[in-house]
Amino acid sequence: MVDNNRWGNFFAHLVLIVGVAIVVFPVYVAIIASTHPPGTFVRGVMPLLPGPNAWENYRTVITEGRSRAGTPPIGGMMWNSFIMAMSITIGKLSISIISAFAIVYFRFPGRIFFFWIIFLTLMLPVEVRIVPTFQVVADFGMLNSFAGLSIPLIASATATFLFRQFFMTVPEELMEAARVDGAGPMKFFKDILLPLSITNIAALFVIMFIYGWNQYLWPLLITTDPEYYTIVMGIQRMVTGGDSEPLWHLVMATVVLAALPPVLVILFMQRLFVKGLTETEK
Amino acid sequence: MQTKRMTFSSKWLPYALLAPQVIITLIFFIWPSFQALRQSVYRQGDAFGIRPPTFVWFENFQALFRDDLYLNSLKTTFIFSVGTTILSMGVALLFAVMVNRMIRSRDTYTTFLVWPYAIAPAIAGVLWWFIFNPTLGILPYILDMVGYDWNHRRNGNDAMIMVIIASAWRQISYNFLFFLAGLQSIPQSLIEAAAIDGAKRMKRFWTIVFPLLSPITFFLMVVNIVYAMFDTFGVIHATTEGGPSQATTILVYKVYRDGFVNLNFGSSAAQSVILMGIVIVLTVIQFRYIERRVNY
Numbered sequence: 001m002v003d004n005n006r007w008g009n010f011f012a013h014l015v016l017i018v019g020v021a022i023v024v025f026p027v028y029v030a031i032i033a034s035t036h037p038p039g040t041f042v043r044g045v046m047p048l049l050p051g052p053n054a055w056e057n058y059r060t061v062i063t064e065g066r067s068r069a070g071t072p073p074i075g076g077m078m079w080n081s082f083i084m085a086m087s088i089t090i091g092k093l094s095i096s097i098i099s100a101f102a103i104v105y106f107r108f109p110g111r112i113f114f115f116w117i118i119f120l121t122l123m124l125p126v127e128v129r130i131v132p133t134f135q136v137v138a139d140f141g142m143l144n145s146f147a148g149l150s151i152p153l154i155a156s157a158t159a160t161f162l163f164r165q166f167f168m169t170v171p172e173e174l175m176e177a178a179r180v181d182g183a184g185p186m187k188f189f190k191d192i193l194l195p196l197s198i199t200n201i202a203a204l205f206v207i208m209f210i211y212g213w214n215q216y217l218w219p220l221l222i223t224t225d226p227e228y229y230t231i232v233m234g235i236q237r238m239v240t241g242g243d244s245e246p247l248w249h250l251v252m253a254t255v256v257l258a259a260l261p262p263v264l265v266i267l268f269m270q271r272l273f274v275k276g277l278t279e280t281e282k
Numbered sequence: 283m284q285t286k287r288m289t290f291s292s293k294w295l296p297y298a299l300l301a302p303q304v305i306i307t308l309i310f311f312i313w314p315s316f317q318a319l320r321q322s323v324y325r326q327g328d329a330f331g332i333r334p335p336t337f338v339w340f341e342n343f344q345a346l347f348r349d350d351l352y353l354n355s356l357k358t359t360f361i362f363s364v365g366t367t368i369l370s371m372g373v374a375l376l377f378a379v380m381v382n383r384m385i386r387s388r389d390t391y392t393t394f395l396v397w398p399y400a401i402a403p404a405i406a407g408v409l410w411w412f413i414f415n416p417t418l419g420i421l422p423y424i425l426d427m428v429g430y431d432w433n434h435r436r437n438g439n440d441a442m443i444m445v446i447i448a449s450a451w452r453q454i455s456y457n458f459l460f461f462l463a464g465l466q467s468i469p470q471s472l473i474e475a476a477a478i479d480g481a482k483r484m485k486r487f488w489t490i491v492f493p494l495l496s497p498i499t500f501f502l503m504v505v506n507i508v509y510a511m512f513d514t515f516g517v518i519h520a521t522t523e524g525g526p527s528q529a530t531t532i533l534v535y536k537v538y539r540d541g542f543v544n545l546n547f548g549s550s551a552a553q554s555v556i557l558m559g560i561v562i563v564l565t566v567i568q569f570r571y572i573e574r575r576v577n578y
Contacts, residue, residue, distance in 0.1 A: 008483070012380040013387075019377055020394045023454065026409035027401075029420070033412070045423045046412070095302040102299035107289045114300050121311045123565045127512045127534045128557035131541035131550050132314035132321070152310040155303055172287055185290040214402035216516035221542070232402045236520045239408060248412065255405055262400035270393060274459055277399075 027259070034058070034253035041248045057253045074257055077231040080146075082261070084219070084230055085212035087150035092208050093201060096156050100163030101189055105175070122157040126218055134221050144225040153218060159204055162279055166200050167193070203276030206269050210262045231258040315558065321551035342552035351528060352536070352553075359532045362446060363510035370450035371502055374457030375495075379487070381458075382465040392462070399455035403448075404516030410448035411521040414440075434522065438529025441522045445530050448521070449514045457502050464498040465491070504568045511560065533557060 029046065036051030061074045102108075103115055126133060133152060142148030170193065178188045219230045229237070235254055239246045266273050322342055324335045346352045381391045398406070413419050414434055422432035434441040468491060476486045515534050518524060524531035524539065531539075537557065541550030 009383065012383050016377065016380050016384075016391050019373070019380075020391065023395060023398060023451070026406075026413060026451065027398075029413060030409055041418055044418065046415070046418045046420055048420070095306070098299040099303040102296040105286055105290055106292065106296035108296045111296075114304055117304055117307055117312070121307050123562045124311050124315050124558060125512050125561060127515055128537070128554050128561060129311075129314045129318050130538060131547060131554065132317035133310060134542075135317070136310060136314055151306065155306045155311060160303065168286075175286060176288060179288070179290075185292060185295060188290075210400055214400075214404075216402060216404045216519070217538070220519075232404055232516075235408055236404060236516075239411075239520065245417075248418075251408070252412070255408060259401050259405055262402075263397050266397050266400045267393065270396065273396070277456065277459060278463060 027256075030252045030255050033248055034256050036249050038247060038249055041245070046248075053249065057249050058257075061250050061253045061257070072226045072229060072234075074231065074234075074254055076227070077229050077234045078257065078261075080149075080228055081213055081230040081232065081258075083146055084149045084215065085209050087146060088153050088212035088215075089205055089208040091150060091154035092156040092159050093204060095154060096159035097163050097194075097197065097201070098189075100160050100167055101193065103160075104164055104167040105185065105188075118155070118157050118160050120157075121155045126153065130217065130221065137222060143222055144228050146228070148222045149215075149219055149228065149230075150212075153212070153215065156208075159208070162200065162204065163197065166197060170196060199272075199275070200279075202269075203272045203279065205276075206265055206273045207276040209265055213262050234258075318551045318554040318558070321547055322555045324548060326547045338548075342548045343556075346549065346552055346556075351531075354528060355531050355533055355536045358442075358528070358530065359511060361442065362449075362514075362530070362532050363507050365442075365446040366449045366453065366510040366514070367503060367506040369446060370453040371457050371499070371506060373450070374454045375461050375499075377454070377458050378461035378465055379491075381462060392459075395458050396455045398452050401452055402516060403452060403514055404520040406452040407445065407448045407517035407521040410444055410451065414444045434526075436526055438526055441526060441530050445514070445517050445522060449510060449517050453506060453509055457506070460498055460502055461495065464495050468494050501568070504564055508561070508564050508568075512557075 029048070032047055032050055033041075034057055035054035036047055037053040037056075040047055040051060063073055063075070099114075099118065103111060137143060137148050137152060140148075142151070174192055175188060178192055183191070214232055215230070216232050216236075219228075219233045220236070223229055223233070231254070235251065235258060238251050238254060323337060323339060325338045325341065326335055377391075377395060381388055381395075384391065401409075414421050414432065416422050416433045416435065419432075425432045432440055434444045472490055472494075473486055476490055481489065511532070512534055514532070515538065518530055518532060518535045519538075522530045524535050533553065534557070537550055537553045540546045540553065
C-alpha cells in the first residue's frame with residue numbers, strides 16, 4: 001500500500017476530527033441553547049454547556065407555541081409537515097412509476113412528446129415561476145389546503161427517469177414469460193415489476209421525503225391560516241414575528257424538533273439515502 | 283428513444299398511465315411558465331380595472347437592465363453562487379480525500395458528514411444566524427478578540443459571508459458523497475505506479491487523482507450553482523431578508539419580493555423568464571455531461 005504513513009494518517013484523522021466538529025457545531029449549539037432559560041440570552045455570549053431548562057422549553061413549544069407571534073404549537077406544525085412530506089413522496093413515486101412503465105413497455109403515438117413534457121419540469125423549478133403558479137393554485141381554490149401544499153410539487157422528472165433507467169435493465173425474458181403465461185400489462189406491473197423495484201422505490205422515498213419535509217417557499221405562499229403552517233416555515237415566523245430579539249431558547253427547541261425527522265431518516269437509512277442521491281442526480 | 287423489444291399493446295392504457303403526471307405538469311408547470319412569458323411582455327393594469335394591461339414588447343426587460351437594483355442583484359447572485367460552490371466543494375474534496383485514506387473509520391466519518399443534507403436551507407440559515415448573532419453569537423465574540431467588529435445587520439460583506447457559509451455548510455454532505463464515490467472508483471494501481479516512479483503524495487494527487495475526478499468536479503459545479511441560485515431562498519428569507527441594503531438580494535429572492543411584496547407582476551414575470559433561461563442553460567450543460575459520461 002502507498003498510503004501507509006503513520007504521520008500522514010494522524011494528520012488525516014486530525015483534519016477529519018476538526019472538520020466533523022465544525023460541521024456538527026451549529027447543531028450542537030442549537031441543542032445546548034434549547035436547554036437554557038430565557039435569561040441566559042439576555043447577558044453576554046451564547047452558552048456552550050447544557051442548561052437546566054430542557055424539559056420546560058420543549059414542553060412549551062410542543063403544547064403552547066408562541067401565541068404572541070402567531071405561531072401555533074409545534075405538534076400541529078410537525079403533523080402538517082409530515083402529511084405534506086408523505087403526500088409529496090407517495091404522489092411523486094406513484095405517478096412517476098406508472099409513467100415510466102408506460103414509456104418503456106408500450107409503443108404508442110406521442111410517446112416522445114409526452115416524454116419531453118415530463119422532461120421540461122426539470123427546467124422549471126417552482127422558485128422561478130412562483131407568481132403564476134401561485135395564481136393557478138389560488139384560482140383552483142387550493143390555498144390553505146393539503147392539496148395545494150402537495151399536488152403542485154408532485155410531478156417529478158427525476159423519479160420518472162430513474163424508473164425508466166431501471167426498467168430498461170429488467171430482462172426482456174421476464175415480460176415474454178409473463179405474456180406467454182397470459183398476464184396482461186397491469187398484472188405484469190403489479191406482480192413482477194413492482195416487487196423488482198422495491199429497492200429503487202425505497203431509495204427514492206428517502207430523498208423525496210427529505211425534499212418534501214424541507215419545503216419552505218411553497219408553504220410560505222400557500223398557507224395564511226396557522227392551521228396549515230409547516231414547521232420549517234413556522235421557524236421563520238418565530239424569528240421575525242416581533243420587534244424584539246427572537247426568544248432563542250424556544251426557537252432553538254423548534255429548530256431541533258424540525259430537523260429531527262429528516263436527520264433520523266438519513267441516519268437510519270444511510271445506505272438507501274446514498275443510493276438514492278447518487279442515482280437520482282445522474 | 284428505446285423501448286423494450288417486445289411491448290404490450292393497448293390503445294388507451296399508456297395514455298391513462300401517463301395522464302396524472304402529464305396533467306399535473308401541464309397545469310402547474312407548463313401553464314404558469316407560459317403565463318410568466320405572457321406577463322413579461324405586458325404592463326399590468328391598475329387594481330380598479332380602469333386601465334387594462336397593455337402590451338409593451340420588451341419594455342419590462344429593458345427596464346430591468348436599466349435598473350441598478352437588478353444589475354446589483356445579478357452581481358450579488360454571482361458572488362454568492364461562486365462563493366458557495368467553491369467553499370462547499372473545496373471543503374468536501376478535502377474531507378473526501380482524507381476519508382478515502384481510512385479503512386476502518388471510513389463509515390463512521392461518513393455518517394458524521396452526511397446528515398447536514400437533511401437540514402432545510404431555512405433552518406441552516408437560522409443556525410448560522412444564531413452563531414453569528416452580533417450580541418450573543420460565539421463567532422463575533424471570538425472575532426471581537428482579534429479586533430474585528432462583526433455585524434451582519436449593518437455590514438453587507440458580513441451578511442454575504444454569513445449566508446455563503448450557511449448555504450455551503452448544508453451542501454458539503456452532498457459534494458462529499460460524490461467525491462468519495464469518485465475517489466473510490468480510481469484504480470489503486472495507477473496511484474501505486476506513480477508512487478513507484480517516485481511521485482510524491484501532492485504530485486500524485488494533482489497529476490493523477492484530480493484529473494480523474496474532473497468529470498465529477500464539473501458535474502458538481504453545475505449542481506452546486508443550481509443549488510446556490512434556486513434552493514437557497516430559505517437561507518436568505520429566514521435570516522437577512524436580502525439586506526442590509528440589498529447586499530444579499532439574490533435573483534430568486536428578488537423575484538419573490540417584487541412579485542409578492544411589491545406586487546410588480548410585469549417586472550417579476552420578466553425576471554422569472556430570465557431565470558428560466560438560466561435554468562435551461564444549466565440543465566442542458568448538465569445533460570451534455572451525462573451523455574459524455576455514459577459514452578466513455
